[in-house]
Amino acid sequence: MADPSLFARFVAFVGRGAIAIRHSADGPRQPVYGTTPVIPVAKPQGKIPTLKMPTAKGWEGEHKPTTAAGLKVNAFARGLVHPRNVHVLPNGDVLVAESMGERGNPRTLFDHAMSATMRRAGASGDSPNRVTLLRDTDGDGVAEERHAYIENVRQPFGIALVGETLFVGTSDALLAYPYEAGATRISKPAKKLMDLVPGGHWTRNLIASKDGTKLYVAVGSLSNIGDAGMAAEENRACIHEYDLKSGQSRIFASGLRNPVGMxxxxxxxxxxxxxxxRDGLGDETPPDYLTSVRDGGFYGWPYCYWNRVVDDRVPQDDAKVASALQPDYALGGHTASLGLCWLPEGTLPGFPAGMAIGQHGSWNRSKLSGYKLAFVAFEKGKPVGLPREILTDFLSADENYSYGRPVGVALAADGAILMADDVGDVIWRVTGA
Structure with missing residues (x-):
């Protein structure tokens, strides 16, 4: 056990606003973006990587994010409890997964510092464990009704509707519920379709195939780089494919450290x-990424990253490294890109077709990154150019406070963009001005 007096002083230190432990030796770097990023050489930070996160403050009064030119934003719903993901039903109702990371069992001094920092940042605590239904009854872009749709499920995140069945991805299971259009609550018990391993990266996002025959289930790793051995990472760091007819599942793609938005x-x-x-190699090394997912593809984790750059901290597997696919598009280091939504051309004035990305924001680099709703344009099915910004200013200018943190993104029935903000406890709605 660490020295109690040292621990007390350390936790008191991390309790004061946004702090940084162990800055990068060469200072902040420019973000690494695009299809051909220049990624800095790794500088392993040892057992105590950079730790920096703003204190959760929330939005006060009429304060709200800043939009790109030609856009406007309003609060579709306020006063939620850590909203993480959104799903729009065919009748226009909006389902919101309210959940957060569970309190862990810290063992080392850094674990305690990390735990205290995450609590201060509003990233862990007592999870609401609820799916809430929001209804805009008069079409004014603000939800007038709010109902507890599903309760007492462990850390819900992914939501998908196929026919008359609603699927929910919780941290420990894939669940199926009978769906009734227009109902404001599901009272019948869920059917468990698949056990999932809780802990670590706990979000379990879902998306259905276009023909409605399969579900894809994203499951993140337990650890940073297989720290507890690869046996502990079985069926993790991957996307599963679940066949709704046969009830069988398989790993669709692997080597994905923490895939979330799909x-x-x-x-x-x-x-x-x-x-x-992964963490612990520098501000921009390696970058988070946006990528197409090939059936059977392996994307490198934990052995290597990007263009088969080997991570020397990990016991190696040469065959795995040789098979690793390069991701399509770099999003900058540690942006914590969590939400993903396809925007058809014409969704937002001045924006072509492309992907909207909810970037939750970094906790482990010397200058914060992410904390925005970003956009990447596509041409001929591929990302092009540099990222653009849809919503910004989720941080105070001094980086000490976060007013909000973007997470899940979805298209509303009227074509507006909806984005969950789990620090502001808001669902933001973005349209043309």
């Missing part, structure tokens, strides 16, 4: 995901 790109019909890469 979306279909319509031109090529490919599944895309955003992935949170």
């Amino acid at each position: 979306a279909w790109e319509p031109e090529n019909g490919m599944l895309w995901t955003v992935v949170n890469e």
Whole structure:
């Protein structure tokens, strides 16, 4: 056990606003973006990587995010409890997964510091464990009704509707509920379709295939780089494919450290995901990424990253490294890109077709990154150019406070963009001005 007096002083230190433990030796770097990023050489930070996170403050009064030119934003719903993901039903009702990371069992001094920091940042605590239904009854872009739709499920995140069945991805299971259009609550018990391993990266996002025969289930790793051995990572760091007819599942793609948001790109019909890469190698090394997901593809974790750059901290598997696919598009280091939604051309004035990305924001680099709703344009089924910003200013200018943190993104029935903000406890709605 660490020295109690030292621990007390350390926790008191991390309790004061946004702090940084162990800055990068060469200072902040420019973000690494695009299809051909120049990724800095790794500088392993040892057992105490950079730790920096703003204190959760929330939005006060009429304060709200800043939009790109030609856009406007309003609160579709306020006063939620850590909203993480949104799903729009055919009748226009909006389902919101309210959940958060569970309190852990810290053992080391850094674990205690990390735990205290996450609590201060509003990223862990008592999870609401609820799916809430929001209804805009008069079409004014604000939800007038709010109902507890599903309660007492462990850390719900992914939601998908196929026919008359609503599927929910919780941290420990894939659940199926009978769906009734217009109902404001599901009272019948769920059917468990698949056990999932809780802990670690706990979000379990879902997306249905276009023909409604399969579900894709994103499951993040337990650890940063297989720290407890690869046996502990079995059926993790991957996307599962679940066949709704047979009830059988298989690993669709692997080597994805923490895939969360998923979306279909319509031109090529490919599944895309955003992935949170490993920690402890520097501000921009390696970058988080947006990538198409190939059936049977392996994307490198934990052995290597990007273009088969080996991570020397990990016991190696040469065959795995040789088979690793390069991701399509770098999103910058540690942006915590979690939400993903395809935007058809014309969704927002001045924006072509592409992907909207909810970037939750970093906790482990010397200058914060993410904390925005970003956009990546697509041409001929592939990402192009540099990212653009849809919503910004979720941080105070001094980076000490976060007013909000973007997470899940979805298209509303009227074509507006809805985005969950789990620090502001708001669902934001973005349209043309």
